Amino acid sequence: MSVEEMQEYRDLVLENIEYDHLCREFTTYREDLDEIVELIVETVCARRKTTRIAGADFPMRWCGPGS
Numbered sequence: 001m002s003v004e005e006m007q008e009y010r011d012l013v014l015e016n017i018e019y020d021h022l023c024r025e026f027t028t029y030r031e032d033l034d035e036i037v038e039l040i041v042e043t044v045c046a047r048r049k050t051t052r053i054a055g056a057d058f059p060m061r062w063c064g065p066g067s
Helices: 003-016 019-025 027-045
Strands: 050-053 056-059
Touching (some): 003 019, 003 027
C-alpha cells in the first residue's frame, strides 16, 4: 500500500472519530489519541485476511475511501 493510500485512510479515520474535537476536549491525551489513530490505520491497511485481537481472529472486511 502506498504512502498516499495510507494517508487517505488516516484522513478518513481522523474525520470519523472527530479527532479535532477529541484533541480539544482531551488535551492531556493527545499522544494517546495519536497512537490509537495509528493503530487503527495500521489495522485497516493490513493486507492480511484476518486480524487477531485478544487472541481471537476476525476476518478483514473493509471498504476503503471511494468504495
